[in-house]
Amino acid sequence: MKKSLFIALFIVMAVLPGAAQQYMYEVGPMVGMTGYLGEANNGNLFKHPSFTVGGLFRYVHSSRWAFKANLNYAGIRGNSMYDETWYPDGLNYEFNSSLIDLGLTAEFNFLNYGRGPLYKKYKPISPYMVAGVGFVFAICDGHNQASFTIPFGIGVKYKLKDKMDLGFEFTMRKEFSDRIDGLSDLFGIKHSFAKNTDWYSFAAFSVTFPFGKRCIKCNHID
Numbered sequence: 176m177k178k179s180l181f182i183a184l185f186i187v188m189a190v191l192p193g194a195a196q197q198y199m200y201e202v203g204p205m206v207g208m209t210g211y212l213g214e215a216n217n218g219n220l221f222k223h224p225s226f227t228v229g230g231l232f233r234y235v236h237s238s239r240w241a242f243k244a245n246l247n248y249a250g251i252r253g254n255s256m257y258d259e260t261w262y263p264d265g266l267n268y269e270f271n272s273s274l275i276d277l278g279l280t281a282e283f284n285f286l287n288y289g290r291g292p293l294y295k296k297y298k299p300i301s302p303y304m305v306a307g308v309g310f311v312f313a314i315c316d317g318h319n320q321a322s323f324t325i326p327f328g329i330g331v332k333y334k335l336k337d338k339m340d341l342g343f344e345f346t347m348r349k350e351f352s353d354r355i356d357g358l359s360d361l362f363g364i365k366h367s368f369a370k371n372t373d374w375y376s377f378a379a380f381s382v383t384f385p386f387g388k389r390c391i392k393c394n395h396i397d
Contacts (some may be wrong), residue, residue: 197289197291197388197389198235198385198386198387198388198389199234199235199387199388199389200232200233200234200235200385200386200387201231201232201233201235201340201383201384201385201386202230202231202232202233202383202384202386203230203231203340203381203382203383203384204228204229204230204381204382205227205228205229205230205231205245205247205342205379205380205381205382206226206227206228206229206379206380207226207227207377207378207379207380208221208224208225208226208227208377208378208379209224209225209226209227209249209250209251209274209375209376209377209378210224210251210375210376210378211223211225211251211252211253211356211373211374211375211376212372212373212374212375213253213353213355213356213372213373213374214253214356214372214373215253215254215269215270215356216253216254217372220376222253223252223253223254225249225250225251225252226249226250227247227248227249227250227276227377227379228247228248228249229245229246229247229248229249229276230245230246230247231243231244231245231246231381231383232244232245233282233383235385238284238287238288238289238295238297239283239284239287239288240281240282240283240284241281241282241284242279242280242281242282243278243279243280243281243282243305243307244277244278244279245276245277245278245280246275246276246277247274247275247276247277247278247377247379248273248274248275248276249273249274249276249375249377250271250272250273250274251271251272251274251355251356251375252269252270252271252272253269253270253356254269270315270316270356271315271316272313272314272315272355272356273313273314273315274311274312274313274314274355274375275311275312275313276309276310276311276324276348276377277309277310277311278307278308278309278324278326278346279307279308279309280305280306280307280308280309280326281305281306281307282303282304282305282330283303283304283305284301284302284303284332285301285302285303285304286298286300286301286302287301288300288301288303288332288334289334290334290337299333299334300331300332300333300334301331301332302329302330302331303329303330303331303332304327304328304329304330305326305327305328305329305330305344305346306325306326306327306328307325307326307327308323308324308325308326309323309324309325309326309348310322310323310324311323311324311348311350311355313352313354313355315354315355315356318354320352320354320355321352322350322351322352322354322355323350323351324348324349324350324351325348325349326346326347326348327346327347327349328344328345328346328347328376329344329345330342330343330344330345330346331343331344337385338384338385339382339383339384339385340382340383340384340385341380341381341382342380342381342382342383343378343379343380343381344377344378344379344381345376345377345378346376346377347374347375347376348374348375348376348377349374350373350374350375352373353372353373354373355373355375356373
């Protein structure tokens, strides 16, 4: 009888999933599409899409809050040929820029994101919003331009398993130089840096891999 109980207990313990491990950090690649709004495109954001590739590092503060650094290489392009806007002298403006984008952002998960005990009501999927500060270095037709940016947007995370997370994020970048497209003041109207017309966006997928196990006692994990 005791032997049978022991065997049954062993089988139950073998098939039950282990406790979800908590991690402090995540790192991984991201890839996606860029969009542009500015002098050479003032309508459809993705009228002339390009690409972005890069990586991210995330500090997971809690199931609700995370802080992220990203470094991306991206392209943006535009062509005013089919815009309804009339430009001085009827000229057409076209450009291709290469960007090095750095962002430091905070993420707020709308749900208690993660895996763990049922009583904590963790969810393996959660939408989130993101905002922060950034910096962009642009190369357009041999000319260089550096500028601060304000990235903000929304996303969704899915914890595929304890050691892998999938994500999709859409963010807009407001930049303050008005020259990442090599164009500025086409109509001869001077304006402050806060009212420039250049925006760019990322719609990107990411795969991250957690590391850095949390100390259960130090972080008060049940």
